[in-house]
Amino acid sequence: MKKTWITFISVVVLSFITLIWIGTEVYQTQPPLPETVVVKETQEVLYTKADIQIGQNVWESIGGMEVGSIWGHGSYVAPDWTADWIHKEAVFMLDAWAKSDFNTTYENLNVEQKAAIKARLIQDVKTNTYNETDQSITISESRLAAIKENIKYYSSIFSEGHEEYAIPKGALVDPVKLEQLNAFLFWTSWAATTYRPGQDYTYTSNWPHEPLIDNTITKGSLVWSGLSVVLLLLFIGILTYYYLVNHEKGELLEKPNTDPLTNLKLYPSQKAILKYFVVISLLIALQVILGAATVHYTVEGQSFFGFDLSQYLPYSVTRTWHTQLAVFWIAATWLATGLFLAPMISGKEMKFQRFGINFLFGALLVIVLGSMFGEWLGIHQFFDLTTNFFFGHQGYEYMDLGRFWQIFLGIGLVLWVIMVSRHILFAIRKNDASKHLLTILLISVMAIGMFFFSGLMYGENSTLPVINYWRWWLVHLWVEGFFEVFATVIIAYIFSQMKIISAKTAGRVSIASASIFLAGGIIGTLHHLYYSGTPVQAIALGATFSALEVVPLTLMGFEIRENWNLLKSRPWMQKYKWPIFFFIAVAFWNFIGAGVFGFLINPPIALYYIQGLNTTAVHAHTALFGVYGMLGMGFILICLRFYSNRSWNNTKLKRAFWFLNIGLVAMVVLSLLPIGIIQAYTSITNGYSFAREADLLYSPTVQTLKWMRVIGDVIFSIGIFYFCWFTIDETIYNFKRKKALNHSPSEINGEKVKEPAAEKAEVSIL
Ligand code: HEM
Numbered sequence: 001m002k003k004t005w006i007t008f009i010s011v012v013v014l015s016f017i018t019l020i021w022i023g024t025e026v027y028q029t030q031p032p033l034p035e036t037v038v039v040k041e042t043q044e045v046l047y048t049k050a051d052i053q054i055g056q057n058v059w060e061s062i063g064g065m066e067v068g069s070i071w072g073h074g075s076y077v078a079p080d081w082t083a084d085w086i087h088k089e090a091v092f093m094l095d096a097w098a099k100s101d102f103n104t105t106y107e108n109l110n111v112e113q114k115a116a117i118k119a120r121l122i123q124d125v126k127t128n129t130y131n132e133t134d135q136s137i138t139i140s141e142s143r144l145a146a147i148k149e150n151i152k153y154y155s156s157i158f159s160e161g162h163e164e165y166a167i168p169k170g171a172l173v174d175p176v177k178l179e180q181l182n183a184f185l186f187w188t189s190w191a192a193t194t195y196r197p198g199q200d201y202t203y204t205s206n207w208p209h210e211p212l213i214d215n216t217i218t219k220g221s222l223v224w225s226g227l228s229v230v231l232l233l234l235f236i237g238i239l240t241y242y243y244l245v246n247h248e249k250g251e252l253l254e255k256p257n258t259d260p261l262t263n264l265k266l267y268p269s270q271k272a273i274l275k276y277f278v279v280i281s282l283l284i285a286l287q288v289i290l291g292a293a294t295v296h297y298t299v300e301g302q303s304f305f306g307f308d309l310s311q312y313l314p315y316s317v318t319r320t321w322h323t324q325l326a327v328f329w330i331a332a333t334w335l336a337t338g339l340f341l342a343p344m345i346s347g348k349e350m351k352f353q354r355f356g357i358n359f360l361f362g363a364l365l366v367i368v369l370g371s372m373f374g375e376w377l378g379i380h381q382f383f384d385l386t387t388n389f390f391f392g393h394q395g396y397e398y399m400d401l402g403r404f405w406q407i408f409l410g411i412g413l414v415l416w417v418i419m420v421s422r423h424i425l426f427a428i429r430k431n432d433a434s435k436h437l438l439t440i441l442l443i444s445v446m447a448i449g450m451f452f453f454s455g456l457m458y459g460e461n462s463t464l465p466v467i468n469y470w471r472w473w474l475v476h477l478w479v480e481g482f483f484e485v486f487a488t489v490i491i492a493y494i495f496s497q498m499k500i501i502s503a504k505t506a507g508r509v510s511i512a513s514a515s516i517f518l519a520g521g522i523i524g525t526l527h528h529l530y531y532s533g534t535p536v537q538a539i540a541l542g543a544t545f546s547a548l549e550v551v552p553l554t555l556m557g558f559e560i561r562e563n564w565n566l567l568k569s570r571p572w573m574q575k576y577k578w579p580i581f582f583f584i585a586v587a588f589w590n591f592i593g594a595g596v597f598g599f600l601i602n603p604p605i606a607l608y609y610i611q612g613l614n615t616t617a618v619h620a621h622t623a624l625f626g627v628y629g630m631l632g633m634g635f636i637l638i639c640l641r642f643y644s645n646r647s648w649n650n651t652k653l654k655r656a657f658w659f660l661n662i663g664l665v666a667m668v669v670l671s672l673l674p675i676g677i678i679q680a681y682t683s684i685t686n687g688y689s690f691a692r693e694a695d696l697l698y699s700p701t702v703q704t705l706k707w708m709r710v711i712g713d714v715i716f717s718i719g720i721f722y723f724c725w726f727t728i729d730e731t732i733y734n735f736k737r738k739k740a741l742n743h744s745p746s747e748i749n750g751e752k753v754k755e756p757a758a759e760k761a762e763v764s765i766l
Pocket residue numbers: 072073074397479480527528546547549550590594595598599601602607610611612613616617619620623624627628
């Protein structure tokens with residue numbers, strides 16, 4: 001065991017040293033924010049540093065990443081503003097020179113003429129004119145003309161609206177703010193076109209792909225992509241070998257003939273958790289409704305079947321709420337599960353636990369509703385920019401909520417960590433066989449709480465590379481690091497309580513798999529930072545280490561088989577059929593959604609062309625819902641299962657399970673993936689900006705594919721409906737008989753409960 005712990009600690013320490021080292025590089029090598037942008041010929045000052053910085057805040061206030069994207073990070077309906085700006089600037093300049101030199105358009109020039117003009121363009125936009133002494137950037141007059149044209153164009157899009165981009169009229173009308181927004185867009189495109197000092201690639205490692213200015217994939221991206229595939233194969237081989245040799249080595253347990261948890265006595269605080277499940281169900285339902293509205297904007301642009309929804313709930317709001325609710329409800333299931341298990345772990349309930357649970361519940365409601373309302377107010381421009389940062393919309397996907405709400409949530413999480421940890425600590429002090437399992441559980445609980453605070457590491461005026469760095473510390477390190485650990489440990493703990501695996505084996509396996517997950521997962525954070533104004537080391541380290549993340553996911557088939565065998569091993573296990581089914585789904589989607597679709601977009605050569613295309617949506621849905629959504633649902637079901645012994649409504653759960661899974665498959669296979677592939681092809685052949693343009697996204701083929709999504713979405717929604725119905729129904733049932741819960745369940749109301757083993761016949765059908 002000591003060796004296992006040493007490995008775990010070494011992995012974590014070395015990985016964080018590396019990640020922090022890259023962080024220092026991010027700060028030091030980011031594209032400069034100039035004091036002034038000056039026109040070479042006239043010395044006219046086009047922009048100041050303040051224009052660009054405030055412009056970034058303006059962009060955040062209209063929804064930031066929820067309206068199109070910057071450097072490939074964000075939403076998919078409007079263009080990537082960086083790539084779009086660069087393309088428009090290039091086309092304008094080429095045409096202007098073709099006109100002045102040859103009196104025709106660029107398209108009509110012969111090959112030699114084109115080459116000459118293109119070389120002039122590349123020289124003009126790619127040369128680094130940043131002057132360290134006076135911190136100025138110099139641009140040519142030719143470029144100024146193109147910039148002015150862009151300013152006109154983007155100002156009109158945001159003030160007059162743009163149907164195909166789902167931007168409503170009046171999204172931003174203040175002329176000063178429009179100027180500043182343009183300054184920021186210019187700066188992001190400047191960084192993506194300008195060579196790093198002394199190098200032949202841009203600050204964004206040549207992202208986006210833009211043939212007009214020879215922004216093409218770098219050699220580094222190619223080499224590290226190849227190497228990442230080789231490493232993946234190598235480590236799959238090693239891990240499979242290790243698994244096959246070792247997996248039978250755990251202590252073999254004689255599985256009990258009756259359920260050891262049947263007559264579980266519940267504590268008052270556990271009963272107080274029931275209300276969480278109702279609210280979580282409502283949040284799930286709301287998330288799906290908002291998802292439907294969001295996706296509808298991709299086909300109709302402004303309205304919802306003719307009704308002008310965008311005036312009240314524009315795309316930027318529905319998408320913000322849709323993604324944020326996913327995080328909220330999934331996080332809430334984790335909080336509830338941790339709180340439910342806490343007294344079970346320690347064998348006693350500590351002071352104020354119930355009060356804490358009720359308090360946290362109230363706080364969460366205030367945070368969810370308050371932050372959502374703040375985002376609505378922010379996007380509708382009710383706030384000044386600083387108020388918007390604190391109470392409105394921060395503009396960064398998955399962390400959109402205002403800073404005040406973020407801090408409030410952080411305090412809630414600290415409270416949760418304390419309430420859960422003190423029970424775990426108490427149990428660890430007993431020094432029994434579960435000590436190691438509980439220690440790794442404690443670590444993951446504390447890490448979940450702690451890493452939330454990385455979202456507070458940047459401020460209102462931080463630059464984009466710095467914000468993205470810390471944002472992924474939170475989002476990535478949660479989902480691809482400590483959530484995986486927490487999930488593994490919680491399931492292992494529950495199984496050890498059922499006495500189907502020994503606590504000692506559960507502990508050893510959990511620490512070992514935590515080490516494996518974190519060995520790739522921590523440094524793997526850098527796969528989000530290949531092309532974000534971040535140093536090239538991010539490509540090398542991100543590509544190789546995130547490939548390692550996929551290695552354990554390829555073995556998920558074994559996990560599915562083990563869970564399946566477990567279900568069949570004892571008749572009483574049938575009682576836990578549905579939670580275990582959801583855990584099986586977690587393993588399946590971990591393999592497909594995180595493993596296969598994650599790796600699809602993961603090598604730098606892939607992400608270079610397809611960052612922010614529908615292939616990302618494929619991955620996001622199958623990984624975030626497939627893994628953590630299903631896991632949250634499994635957690636709710638397992639907790640609910642402990643409240644009563646009555647047999648469950650199999651029909652509702654069966655429909656929930658199959659409709660959810662089939663719906664998710666249909667959504668991806670019929671719509672998101674084919675659209676992603678069409679976009680990828682366009683991006684590779686024509687350039688990235690074309691893959692995000694309305695001409696492609698509203699072409700008949702893509703429109704048809706978007707409509708095809710309805711099939712998957714409807715099936716999926718039916719699954720959600722049945723899940724919520726079941727959960728609310730079961731919660732109300734338990735709520736009503738709450739007072740009786742701490743008696744042996746079989747005595748409740750004098751009714752003799754039907755043994756769930758009767759459900760067995762139905763399993764074989766599945
Ligand atoms: C259960 C685990 C995982 C979850 C919940 C998850 C979730 C997500 C989410 C929500 C995004 C952002 C999507 C967006 O911007 O719209 C994302 C992006 C990404 N994920 Fe994962 N992911 C998981 C595992 C993985 C794995 C194992 C890999 C590959 C090794 C991976 C590679 C990526 C990459 C490269 C991106 C960036 C895509 C882009 O910027 O376009 N993910 N992931």
